Amino acid sequence: MYRQTEIINDASQNPSLGGSGETGDLIINVGPQHPATHGVLHLVITLNGETIKKVEPHLGFIHRSIEKMCESLSYRQFIYVTSRMDYLSSHINNHACALCVEKGLQVEIPPRAQVIRVLMDELTRIASHELWWGAMAMDLGAFTPFFHAFRERESINDIMEETCGARLTMNYIVPGGVMQDLHPNFQNKVKAFMQLYKRKIHEYDELVTGNIIFQNRMKNIGYLSPEDAISYGCSGPTARGSGVSCDIRKIYPYEIYDKLEFDEVLETAGDSFARYMIRIREMQQSIRIIEQLIDNIPEGDFQAKTKAVLKLPKGDFYSRVETARGELGVYIVSEGGTTPYRIKFRSPGFSNLSVLDHIARGSKLGDLVAMMGTLDLVIPDIDR
Amino acid sequence: MLNEELKTKITELLPAATFEEGGDPIAIGWLTIQVEPGDWLSLAQKLRNDNSLLFDYLFCLTCIDWKTHLTMVYHLSSTRYRHNMVVKSKLDRNKPEIESVSAIWRTADFHEREVYEMFGVNFLNHPDLRLLILPDGWEGKNPLRKDFEDAVNMIKL
Numbered sequence: 043m044y045r046q047t048e049i050i051n052d053a054s055q056n057p058s059l060g061g062s063g064e065t066g067d068l069i070i071n072v073g074p075q076h077p078a079t080h081g082v083l084h085l086v087i088t089l090n091g092e093t094i095k096k097v098e099p100h101l102g103f104i105h106r107s108i109e110k111m112c113e114s115l116s117y118r119q120f121i122y123v124t125s126r127m128d129y130l131s132s133h134i135n136n137h138a139c140a141l142c143v144e145k146g147l148q149v150e151i152p153p154r155a156q157v158i159r160v161l162m163d164e165l166t167r168i169a170s171h172e173l174w175w176g177a178m179a180m181d182l183g184a185f186t187p188f189f190h191a192f193r194e195r196e197s198i199n200d201i202m203e204e205t206c207g208a209r210l211t212m213n214y215i216v217p218g219g220v221m222q223d224l225h226p227n228f229q230n231k232v233k234a235f236m237q238l239y240k241r242k243i244h245e246y247d248e249l250v251t252g253n254i255i256f257q258n259r260m261k262n263i264g265y266l267s268p269e270d271a272i273s274y275g276c277s278g279p280t281a282r283g284s285g286v287s288c289d290i291r292k293i294y295p296y297e298i299y300d301k302l303e304f305d306e307v308l309e310t311a312g313d314s315f316a317r318y319m320i321r322i323r324e325m326q327q328s329i330r331i332i333e334q335l336i337d338n339i340p341e342g343d344f345q346a347k348t349k350a351v352l353k354l355p356k357g358d359f360y361s362r363v364e365t366a367r368g369e370l371g372v373y374i375v376s377e378g379g380t381t382p383y384r385i386k387f388r389s390p391g392f393s394n395l396s397v398l399d400h401i402a403r404g405s406k407l408g409d410l411v412a413m414m415g416t417l418d419l420v421i422p423d424i425d426r
Numbered sequence: 427m428l429n430e431e432l433k434t435k436i437t438e439l440l441p442a443a444t445f446e447e448g449g450d451p452i453a454i455g456w457l458t459i460q461v462e463p464g465d466w467l468s469l470a471q472k473l474r475n476d477n478s479l480l481f482d483y484l485f486c487l488t489c490i491d492w493k494t495h496l497t498m499v500y501h502l503s504s505t506r507y508r509h510n511m512v513v514k515s516k517l518d519r520n521k522p523e524i525e526s527v528s529a530i531w532r533t534a535d536f537h538e539r540e541v542y543e544m545f546g547v548n549f550l551n552h553p554d555l556r557l558l559i560l561p562d563g564w565e566g567k568n569p570l571r572k573d574f575e576d577a578v579n580m581i582k583l
Contacts, residue, residue, distance in 0.1 A: 102560055102561065105560070107570075272482050272505055273532045275484060275533030287505075288505070369485065373486060373488065373499075375490055383490075384490045384491070386486065386488040386499075388501075392536060395536075396536040425559060
């Protein structure tokens with residue numbers, strides 16, 4: 043159902059639609075069906091000439107009420123719904139839910155499962171950033187990078203398909219460990235992927251990063267100060283581009299992240315280009331993590347022994363993980379039954395989107411797409 | 427700051443606050459406090475601005491429907507000291523009202539709008555309390571309340 047938007051002339055006079063009543067204000071709608079919003083997001087933009095006065099997001103076009111659905115699903119079933127939130131980091135979503143349930147059950151996860159989980163998370167992070175990189179360049183009018191990005195992303199998807207049986211909605215990480223053991227080809231394929239990736243990584247910089255047109259469209263655009271990033275609840279690359287240290291893998295380590303060597307990537311410029319560089323450099327850190335683990339996957343069980351029907355004790359449980367987009371929180375309130383009494387997903391995209399109005403005000407309409415691109419919005423993650 | 431120190435500090439700031447034991451057992455063991463809705467805004471300002479607390483990052487804001495009452499839940503974190511805590515506040519289910527904290531943590535703007543439409547909580551002095559996710563005409567029906575019925579879209583297992 044579309045929201046009512048009055049015709050342009052009236053809207054500028056109507057304060058409830060963002061018009062200030064001054065002549066010269068123009069209201070335009072971007073979306074819900076627009077290629078630059080990467081999904082069904084509806085932005086109502088108030089313009090004065092070409093300058094943005096206000097951006098007002100209208101959400102809910104893909105709202106499935108996952109939180110309500112989870113209230114009638116068991117602790118084994120609700121994982122499947124969460125793959126559909128941020129479909130580009132489905133492993134990490136599953137991981138967050140599994141961690142939260144495990145906290146309640148107090149089960150120890152076998153070392154093999156922990157390593158597999160971290161490997162999958164990092165592969166997902168690379169795949170997600172690859173897609174973002176291709177789409178980002180396409181938003182700014184460069185079509186070729188999209189194919190370069192998908193070339194590498196395809197090989198990750200092939201690896202996932204063999205082990206998890208799916209290419210997008212994995213449902214592989216479950217409470218107690220992982221769903222099944224790794225495919226025998228896994229190690230070889232990941233190594234082959236890393237070799238391919240290292241040979242191709244310089245193409246990214248040559249094609250896009252060093253391009254002067256690209257840099258001019260990204261630098262000093264969409265400035266976000268560290269104080270605002272914290273106040274707006276930004277996380278992930280969006281906040282780290284402003285110099286806010288917020289990598290959950292470093293601050294509140296889970297699984298084996300505290301034993302691994304990797305850097306938290308930080309930039310201080312706070313503009314679109316800084317957020318862009320963060321993701322490019324994060325992919326290299328993910329490669330570093332995979333290199334440390336791929337030859338050291340311990341033998342043993344891939345799943346801890348758990349009961350067929352899981353029951354969480356009465357109480358509140360919260361788990362935080364770092365997805366490709368930022369901090370994902372899963373808050374489970376249990377009454378002691380087999381289904382959660384209430385679940386809240388604190389999705390990174392929702393908070394990151396709320397900052398869009400703040401950073402877009404005063405800049406030109408043409409730059410809005412560049413700003414939106416660097417926030418890396420995934421709409422099903424925002425709507426849930 | 428450790429939980430014990432936080433506890434003493436909060437008792438100093440708001441003697442009426444009560445502490446909740448248990449919950450998240452092995453997890454990070456966050457301090458959980460209960461406050462009256464009327465005390466929340468002044469406490470929030472102190473939590474945000476006090477130099478030894480500096481809870482500047484509101485990372486989760488939600489509500490729970492307990493059928494007899496509603497509970498607001500605020501998860502707070504400090505980016506400088508890295509300590510976390512949870513604030514809960516009981517609301518009357520028939521007339522849920524609490525002060526908005528969107529002036530203190532701006533992320534609360536969107537989160538409070540979500541809670542407003544999903545639970546019907548009225549946030550006083552919120553700058554722009556409108557529907558965010560739900561389509562127009564949903565005012566008054568609150569999908570995440572336990573007694574919400576929708577004959578068309580709800581599948582019961």
